[in-house]
Amino acid sequence: MIFSNDHKYNGRGIEMKNAVGREIPEYIEGYGKTKPFMGAFENYGERQRASVRLRSVKPGEKKLLDTIDQVLDKVEMKDGMTVSFHHHLRNGDYVINLVMAAIARRGIKDIHVASTGIFPIHEPLVEHMKNGVVTGISVNYISPGPVAKAISQGFLKRPAVMMSHGGRPRAIESGDLHIDVAFIASPEADAYGNINGVGGKASCGTLSYAVADAIYADKVVAVTDTLSPYPACPIDITQDFVDYVVVVDSIGDATGIVSGTTKVTSDPVGLKIAKIAAKVIDACGYIKDELSFQTGAGGTSLAVAAEVRKIMKEKGVIGSFGAGGITGYFVDMLTEGLFRNLFDVQCFDLKAVASYRDNPRHQAMSGSLYGNPHDKGAIVNNLDVMILGATEIDVGFNVNVVTGSDGVIMGASGGHNDTAAGSKLAMVVTNLIKGRLPVVKDKVTTVTTPGETIDVLVTERGIAVNPLRQDLIEKLKATDLNIMTIEELKTISESMTGQAEPIEFNDRVVAVVEYRDGTVIDIVRQPK
Numbered sequence: 001m002i003f004s005n006d007h008k009y010n011g012r013g014i015e016m017k018n019a020v021g022r023e024i025p026e027y028i029e030g031y032g033k034t035k036p037f038m039g040a041f042e043n044y045g046e047r048q049r050a051s052v053r054l055r056s057v058k059p060g061e062k063k064l065l066d067t068i069d070q071v072l073d074k075v076e077m078k079d080g081m082t083v084s085f086h087h088h089l090r091n092g093d094y095v096i097n098l099v100m101a102a103i104a105r106r107g108i109k110d111i112h113v114a115s116t117g118i119f120p121i122h123e124p125l126v127e128h129m130k131n132g133v134v135t136g137i138s139v140n141y142i143s144p145g146p147v148a149k150a151i152s153q154g155f156l157k158r159p160a161v162m163m164s165h166g167g168r169p170r171a172i173e174s175g176d177l178h179i180d181v182a183f184i185a186s187p188e189a190d191a192y193g194n195i196n197g198v199g200g201k202a203s204c205g206t207l208s209y210a211v212a213d214a215i216y217a218d219k220v221v222a223v224t225d226t227l228s229p230y231p232a233c234p235i236d237i238t239q240d241f242v243d244y245v246v247v248v249d250s251i252g253d254a255t256g257i258v259s260g261t262t263k264v265t266s267d268p269v270g271l272k273i274a275k276i277a278a279k280v281i282d283a284c285g286y287i288k289d290e291l292s293f294q295t296g297a298g299g300t301s302l303a304v305a306a307e308v309r310k311i312m313k314e315k316g317v318i319g320s321f322g323a324g325g326i327t328g329y330f331v332d333m334l335t336e337g338l339f340r341n342l343f344d345v346q347c348f349d350l351k352a353v354a355s356y357r358d359n360p361r362h363q364a365m366s367g368s369l370y371g372n373p374h375d376k377g378a379i380v381n382n383l384d385v386m387i388l389g390a391t392e393i394d395v396g397f398n399v400n401v402v403t404g405s406d407g408v409i410m411g412a413s414g415g416h417n418d419t420a421a422g423s424k425l426a427m428v429v430t431n432l433i434k435g436r437l438p439v440v441k442d443k444v445t446t447v448t449t450p451g452e453t454i455d456v457l458v459t460e461r462g463i464a465v466n467p468l469r470q471d472l473i474e475k476l477k478a479t480d481l482n483i484m485t486i487e488e489l490k491t492i493s494e495s496m497t498g499q500a501e502p503i504e505f506n507d508r509v510v511a512v513v514e515y516r517d518g519t520v521i522d523i524v525r526q527p528k
Contacts, residue, residue: 057243064191064227065246068102074244075219077103080110081180084213087117087141088185088197088204088346092256095185095223097124098248104133112136114179116168116209116367120145121256129155138177140165140209140367144410151510152408154526160409160511162402162448162524165345166371166378166418167516169212173368173375176518182217184210184242185251189224190232193242197347198234198357200226202254205326205347205356207236211366214241225251236364258349264306264329265299269431269460273300276481277387277429277458278307283479284472286384286425287311291319293339294419295387297348300429302329304387312338323370323379324415326362331355334362343379345370345415371418373516380415380422388416388454390428392444395486397451397466399428400444402513405437407503407527409511413448418516420453425472432459437500438493440486445503446513447522457486464489504528 014026018036027033044056057063065071083103085096096115101124103111109132113125118139123146128134130150135157142148142162151160163171171177184207188199197207202225214220214237222237222245231239265271281287287308295301306329312319313336322330323343328351334342335355343365347353355362371380380386391411392400399420404410420426430439439459455472457464464486465473476483505525515521 062191063193063243063245065244068099068246068248071221071244071246072102072106075181075221077106077108077181079108082112082114082178084114084179084182084217085116086185086207086210086213087115087119088207088209088257089202089252089254090117090257091119091121091143092202092253093119093121093185094250094252095183096122098223099183100125100128100133104128104131109133110135112138114138114177116165117141117143118147119143122147126150126155132157137161138163138168139412140168141412141414142409144404148409152524152527154508154510156510159509159523162412162511162513164371164413164418164514164516165209165367165415166373166380167413167514167518169366169368170372170374170516171518172212172216173372174518179213179217181219181221182210182213183221183223184214184237186222186224187251188226188228188232189222189245190228190230191245192230193222193239193245194230194232194235194237195222195224195242196232196234196236198353199228199232200224202250202252203353203357204254204257205353206344206364208345208364208370209367210237212368219243221246223248223251225249254350254353257347257353263299264302267299270300271303272460273429273431273458274303274307276460276463277304277427278311279479279481280427280456280458280463280476281308281385281425282311283481284425284475287315287317289318291317292321292323292382292384293319294322294324294383294385294423296389297325297327298389301387301389302327304429305329305333309333309338323365323383324419326352326355328352331362334359343370371415371422371516373418373421378418378422380419383419383423385425385427386419386423388420388426388428388449390430390439392439392441393428393430393454393457393486394441394444394451395490397454397457397486398444398447399449399451399454400446401448402446402511403524405435405500407445407505409524413513413516417449417453420449421516425456426454427456427458428454429458432461432489432493433497436497438490438497440490440493441500442490446524448513450515450521457489459489461492462489
C-alpha cells in the first residue's frame with residue numbers, strides 16, 4: 001500500500017514509496033505519470049482495454065460454477081440486459097432454452113436476445129416474448145417456425161433486427177450491438193475456459209460465430225456438457241476471453257445440425273437449373289485454376305456445386321478455396337484435390353465436423369473475417385463465384401430471403417448480402433415459379449440484398465443478366481444459352497400463374513432489415 005506520508009519532494013519532483021520500499025517519481029520525463037507497484041495481487045478487478053471491459057482473474061481463482069443460477073448471480077443478471085448465443089448446433093441447440101428458462105424463473109424482464117440463429121427448437125422464446133421476458137431479438141438467420149411466426153404476429157415488444165453474418169460482428173466491434181453476457185455453447189471445455197467445437201458429446205465443428213461475442217462481451221460464459229482436463233485442446237476460443245464455465249447435462253443434439261436443405265436436390269427442375277448455372281459460370285471464364293467458390297446450403301445451390309465439380313475434373317482445375325457454411329459435399333471436393341483449402345464459418349453436417357477436426361487445410365474463419373465490410377479484408381472479397389437462393393427477385397435484381405409469399409418472416413440474410421457484395425459473380429438460382437407463385441416480381445416484398453450486387457439470375461426457363469454487367473452479357477452472347485431480360489422472365493412466369501395478389505400489411509413494424517454496413521435496407525410490417 002502507498003501512504004500519504006510516503007510522498008516527498010526532492011527537487012526533481014514528488015516521489016512515492018511503493019510496496020517494496022522503492023522511491024518512484026510521480027512523473028518521469030519521456031514516460032509520463034507513473035503508477036507505483038502496490039503488491040502482486042492488488043491491481044485486479046474490472047478494468048478497461050480499448051472498448052472492452054475485462055474482469056481480471058487472479059492466479060488460482062476458480063471459474064468453474066455448478067449451475068446456470070450461479071452464473072446468473074455472478075454476472076449480476078438484471079432487467080434490460082443483452083444476452084447472446086450462437087447457432088452452430090442449429091436445430092439441436094439446447095443452450096438458449098436452458099439459459100432463458102433460468103432468467104425467466106427469476107422474474108427478469110426486458111431481455112434482448114442477440115443470437116446468430118434461431119430455429120424451431122427455440123419455440124419457448126415465444127412464451128418469453130408474450131410475458132415480457134424477451135422484448136428484443138437480433139438475429140442473422142431465422143428458420144421458418146414458431147419464433148419467426150410470432151415476430152411476424154407482433155408478439156415482440158420491439159422490432160426484431162435482421163443482420164447479416166458479416167454485419168453482426170461489425171455491429172459488435174463498433175459498439176452498435178453491446179452484449180452484456182455471451183453464453184457460448186461449448187462442446188468441450190476445461191475448467192479455466194478453453195473451449196472447442198470438435199470434442200465432447202455434441203461436436204459441431206467451428207465456433208466461428210461466437211468469436212466476436214467472446215472478444216467484446218462484458219462477461220463470457222462457456223456452457224458445456226464435456227469438461228476435460230486442462231488444457232482442452234485444440235482451442236477455438238481461449239481462456240483469456242472466458243469469465244466462467246458451467247457444466248450442464250446436455251448442450252444439445254449434434255444430429256440437429258443436419259437438415260434436408262443441406263443435400264443436393266433430386267428435383268429434375270432443380271437439376272436442370274444447376275446444369276445451366278454451371279455452363280454460365282464456365283462461359284464467363286471462372287472455372288479455371290485458383291477458382292474460389294461458395295454455394296448456399298440449399299439443394300439447388302449444392303447441385304450447382306456438383307456440376308461445377310464435373311467441369312473442374314474434366315479441365316483438371318485446382319481451385320484456391322471453397323468457403324462459407326461447409327457441407328460434406330465441399331469436404332469431398334477438398335479431399336479430391338479440387339480445392340486446396342476450405343474456409344469454414346459453420347459446419348452444416350457431421351462429415352464437415354470431422355473434416356474440420358482432422359484436416360489442417362480445413363480452416364475456421366470468424367464471422368468478421370468471413371464478411372465484415374469494415375474490417376481490413378473479408379474472405380468474401382476474394383470469392384470468384386457465389387451461388388445464392390431467393391424467395392423473390394424483382395426486375396431491379398433486388399432479392400428477398402426474409403419474408404415468404406404471405407409476408408411472414410421465414411429467414412434472414414445470413415451471408416446472402418455479404419457474399420453478393422464481395423464476389424465477382426453473384427448468381428441467383430431458383431425455379432421461376434414456387435408454390436404456384438411467380439418468383440420474379442415488379443418489387444420484392446422485402447429487400448435483403450440490393451440488385452446492384454446481383455449479377456445473374458438462372459431459372460429453368462431462361463437466364464437474365466443484370467444490365468450493369470455488360471461484360472458478362474458480351475461473353476454469354478457467344479453461347480447457345482437462353483439469355484433474356486428479367487422482364488421477359490417475369491412475363492413468362494405471370495403467363496403461367498397470373499399476377500400475385502398484393503399482401504396487405506398493418507402499420508406496425510415488426511422487424512428492421514439491416515444491410516451489412518448497419519444501414520437500414522428495408523422494414524417488415526405485420527401482415528393483416
